[in-house]
Amino acid sequence: LGDYNGYLPMEPGVMSLCESALQDFAALGCKVEACQPDFSMERLWQTWLVHRHWLVQGSLGGLYADAQKREHLKPEARWEVEGGLRLTAADVYQASVSRSEWYRALNELFDRYDFLLLPTAQVFPFDAQTPWPRVVGGHAMDTYHRWMEVVIGPTLAGLPSMSVPVGFNPAGLPMGLQIMGRAQADLAVLQLAYAHEQLTQWVKRCPPGCLQNA
Incomplete structure (x- = not known):
């Protein structure tokens, strides 16, 4: 799935590292092809945003309602929370409808493919003192979590997904790929991830410039 045909901003180096890892899946006997779901990715983002507003408002709404606690x-x-307070029942219903249609769009891909792959992240690990990346790949992030948009697809579909490491960039920062399977194919996802681990042994490798203890 890559960056969904250029929809997702990516930090330089993420896509090239992930694409180079596709040969490992070919070595495992997979036939690897580019594919895309028949669904608007911006619609998917808005669907997720409604669900997140709704859930966070449900859990933190009581604290927000208390002016003293709100300050914390x-x-x-x-x-x-404020986004959740603006939602109507119709908004939540429509987001539920869109979520179901996203699930069906992925199911159409699973009529042809056993697994779907996409990067685990849009950025390499950043400084712990940075709250969140404000710009990714030259694109300003309009929310505090837009930079991790790549992970919402499997989550919203409720499908099994697992991240496997695919290496490091020249600065020694890691990246991974998500392996997504069809509904209830949890074991198959685990099996492919395990086969990938046995082939690549990334979990035993150190990043460039790192000395491993004997």
Whole structure:
């Protein structure tokens, strides 16, 4: 699935590292092809945003309602609650409909493919003192979690997904690929991930410039 035909901003080096890892799956006997779901990715984002607003407001709404406690919520949490307060029942219903249609779009791909792959992240690990990346691949992030949009597809579909390491960039920072399977194919996803681990042994390798203890 890559970056969904250029829809997802990616930090330089992410896509090339992930694409180079596709040969490992070919070595395992997989036939690897590019594919795309028949679904608007911006619609998927809005669907996820409604669900997240709704759930966060449900869990933090009580704290937000208390003016004194509200001051202790970070801005991002307050933003989520306020988004949830603006939702109507019709908004939540429509998001549920869209979620079901996303599931069906992926099922159409699973009529042809056994697994779907896409990067685990849009950015390499960043400094712990940075709250969240404001710009990715030259694109400004409009929310505090837009930079991790790549992970919402499997989550919203409720499908089994597992991340496997695929190596390091020249700075020694790691990246991975998500292996997504059809509904209830949890064991198959685990089996492919295990086969990939046995072939690549990335979990035993050190990043460039790192000295491994004997």
